[in-house]
Structure formats: C-alpha cells, structure tokens
Amino acid sequence: MLFTPPPFPDHLPDGYALIPETLIYDPSRHLQLEFPERSWTLEEFGYSDQEIASCASRVAVTSPFRILSDSGIRDLHQIASDLKPYCTNLSGARVPYHLAGGVYKSKFLRDFCACPVVLEHMSKISGTPLVPHSMPSQQVYINYAPEDISKAVDAWHFDGIGFDYVLMMSDPATLKGGNFEYFQGTKYEIANMFNLKTHALRYGITSALPHHRVIKTKFPGAGYGIFQQGNMVVHRAAPLLAPGDRITIVPGMVSRDCPGVDPTAKHDMPAYNEPGISAELARHSAWIAQAKLQRFIEGVSLSADAAVITADLQRAIADVADTIEYISHQARSAPGNPD
Numbered sequence: 001m002l003f004t005p006p007p008f009p010d011h012l013p014d015g016y017a018l019i020p021e022t023l024i025y026d027p028s029r030h031l032q033l034e035f036p037e038r039s040w041t042l043e044e045f046g047y048s049d050q051e052i053a054s055c056a057s058r059v060a061v062t063s064p065f066r067i068l069s070d071s072g073i074r075d076l077h078q079i080a081s082d083l084k085p086y087c088t089n090l091s092g093a094r095v096p097y098h099l100a101g102g103v104y105k106s107k108f109l110r111d112f113c114a115c116p117v118v119l120e121h122m123s124k125i126s127g128t129p130l131v132p133h134s135m136p137s138q139q140v141y142i143n144y145a146p147e148d149i150s151k152a153v154d155a156w157h158f159d160g161i162g163f164d165y166v167l168m169m170s171d172p173a174t175l176k177g178g179n180f181e182y183f184q185g186t187k188y189e190i191a192n193m194f195n196l197k198t199h200a201l202r203y204g205i206t207s208a209l210p211h212h213r214v215i216k217t218k219f220p221g222a223g224y225g226i227f228q229q230g231n232m233v234v235h236r237a238a239p240l241l242a243p244g245d246r247i248t249i250v251p252g253m254v255s256r257d258c259p260g261v262d263p264t265a266k267h268d269m270p271a272y273n274e275p276g277i278s279a280e281l282a283r284h285s286a287w288i289a290q291a292k293l294q295r296f297i298e299g300v301s302l303s304a305d306a307a308v309i310t311a312d313l314q315r316a317i318a319d320v321a322d323t324i325e326y327i328s329h330q331a332r333s334a335p336g337n338p339d
Helices: 049-053 070-086 107-113 116-126 187-193 198-203 277-299 306-333
Strands: 039-041 059-062 097-099 130-132 140-144 154-157 163-168 180-183 214-217 224-228 235-237 247-255
Touching: 059 116, 070 097, 070 107, 070 140, 070 247, 107 140, 107 247, 116 130, 116 163, 116 224, 116 247, 154 198, 187 198, 277 306
Parallel strands: none
Antiparallel strands: 039 059, 059 224, 097 140, 130 247, 140 247, 154 235, 163 224, 163 247, 180 214, 180 235
C-alpha cells in the first residue's frame, strides 16, 4: 500500500518570503534525463539483511548521470546565485555556507522539486515510489563553497532524510578539489572507528577516512548528479584547493512506501534554525503514524492477544511520541525559557 504525504502548506512559515523571479520551470526545456551506468547496493556497502529490510530501497548510491539540459543548467544556476545572499553562513557548522527551505523562497525551485517527470525518473533508479519530502524545508538544500577554502564544503556525515540527489551546478573543470566523496561501507563502521554514537555522525567529522575505501565522484559536467540513500551513505564535499564557484543543489525525497523505520532525524531537527521546522516535523510524524495505523487496522488479527495488540499499536504511534519529546525538549532548552 502506498501513502500520500501531506500537501504543500497553503502559507509560508513566518520568516520566509518568495524572491522575485522571471524564470519559469519547464521540464520540456530544462531536463535532459539519463540513467546512471552503475548503482551500488546496501549489501555491497556491508549492511545486513535486517538493516536493509528497514529501508524503502536497496540502492546505496549511483554513478553520475545527466539531469539538466543546457537551459536547465543556466537557469537553475541563476536561481541558486540569486538565492545566495539569503543563505546561512555559520563558521562552526557542518555545512558552513548553505541555503535551506529553498522551496519557500523560489517558485522555480518548488516546481523543479515537485516535477513528476524527475520524481518518476528517480523512482525508477531507486526502485521505490518517491515524492518531494513531506517536510518542505528538506525538499532542497543548496550548498555553496565556504569563504575559508581550508574547510570542507560539507564534512563527513550521513543525511537526516532517506533519499536525495546531489546535482552539480558548477563546471567541475573549473574547480580544484571540492570532490563529492563517499565511504564504501556502513555508517556503523565509521561510528565505531571514531568511538562515536551513530547519530553523532550527523554533526559531521573532519578526520580522514581510510583512503582506499573513499570513492571520489567525477561529474562529467554541470547538470549531472548522483542519487543516494543519504541516511545510509557516509559522504562529504571535500575542501576546495583554490577558490571557486562550487554550487550543488540537493533535492530531498521520501518514499510513499513508508518503511518500518523512519529515516528522518527527528532527534535533532527541532534544533534547526529554519522557520516552521517543528510544525513540519509534527506533520511528517503524524503522516508516518497514520500510515502505520492504517497497516495495523488492515492487518491486526482479531485473535491476537493483548500483549501483541498493544505492542503493535505502540510501534505505530512511536514516531509521534518521539517527535513530541524532541520538540518539547527543544522548547525547554530554548534561550530565555524559564524552565
């Protein structure tokens, strides 16, 4: 059974505003979709059958493939450049120079991320039906090169959502360094390697990983991307070796075939600085619980004993219960809160 996530909100969260735009997204003009030559599976990365069973897809990452036409490259690069003045610049952050919530700022980006042609293509690549992420702020990130090129564009981490594709908007031939890299192994290996709890990798590590297991992606040009199950692949954007206009657009997606384990990083998202993030997370978790409750309704045995019934119900609503706790904790921790 496939489930439809919440619709796009009918109003913008306080703090967001659409930028003036003259460009209009047109898939017939902006796309040049191709398929990757190769996909690597979670099995090939070392994940167990049990770990894979909790995921909506078996795909880990792909080789680069073309997504945008020449017109798409030009216009989407223009949109990304127009949005750069609104980006977050945090020197101590994992991604020091980035823009979140792009679909709240650009109608062009919103239409691109919701494009059924692109989504059908990514669904074929992943083997699961994908739609824009149910949290609009996570539907696209734009990463820019930091002013201090000694810092990674994005440190080693795994994503707080299940699926995304990294779309290179700059001509790689003009850049020195700044490679998109991923570790060919599991996130649990990296956590054990650095004596970290697995979720701590979300905040990024700058230490070197075993070089013989680090794959450097070579994009043939702007307009190419790689698809990944980002919460299962440890990856980074390496430091530039010389200043350059390095921009990547990273659309986020969610499967309509809701998995048993929600990959969304509910424990740290309430602490994000994006407007409306707690309400977005609440809507998302309610949708996941709704899907699990529907499965419970259709699958519960009328002969099941009380212990089985209550355990299944608790699992169905666990995402909502966790979200309530994380949002409440963030509210109690907010500056100025007397508690």
